[in-house]
Amino acid sequence: MTLAKWFPHTQLRDPSWLSFIFGSTQMAPLWLLARAYLGYQWLLAGWHKVYGDERWIAVKGEDGQALRSFWERQTAIPEQGRPAITYDWYRDFLNYMLEHEWYTWFSWVIAIGEVTVGLLLIVGLFTGIAALAGATLNFNFLLAGSASTNPVLFILAVLVLFGWKVAGWIGLDRWVLPALGTPWQPGAAVSTVAHRLERPQRRGLGRFGETGGHA
């Protein structure tokens, strides 16, 4: 009994309006607004963590004290009322990081990560990956019990993620994506490099000997 017998291959197609929204370059201006606003919010959130008097990193003494305070506040279980974190496993995760003083380097990950996500979204470079990283940050902040702007930014990031093909059209992705391609379809630059790497093998015996090579 094979899986294919029970689940034969049938490609289900998206409705045309959905393809239009998430795949048409005519929608690029709308995606630019969503993407640039999201990027601006991330840059805003991250910039004061990397630069200024209240920065999280490269401070005198131990880095990440603000993050440590945040984790301690969120993991505390009050005598009355509900704790900030709903899931015990996530509280354990934060407590583990607190006990091991991971806030010293994790503050760098968050601060640099937020700024990088913001800038990538604004210039439209690797938009899908940046949106995914942003959504992951939002998701973690939400799990940690911090609502703030996270629900709105999370939804926006998911939408940008769905529209990754066209969200960076008015941006660097317009040239970078065709050059690099995707994991399932290498772009022009990747194909050129792969071709150059193959050439020496064809001239000589190749890596796997005269008769060899992959089938």
Next chain:
Amino acid sequence: MVKQLALITGVLAWVGVAAVAVLVVNAWQDDNQVLAFLPILAAVVVAWAIGEVVTHRVFGTWGEE
């Protein structure tokens, strides 16, 4: 040579967008988010226009070949 110049111009345009974004955020923080967002959007539009006029003319783009 033309290709290199077009590439450098295109890259510089988008580096400029990143620089404008950082300068705006650094200067205004979140005092007025609408006012701060506009220069960033304007910089993106300028970079896009440079891409249309210079880079696109030399390199062409994705999906149009």
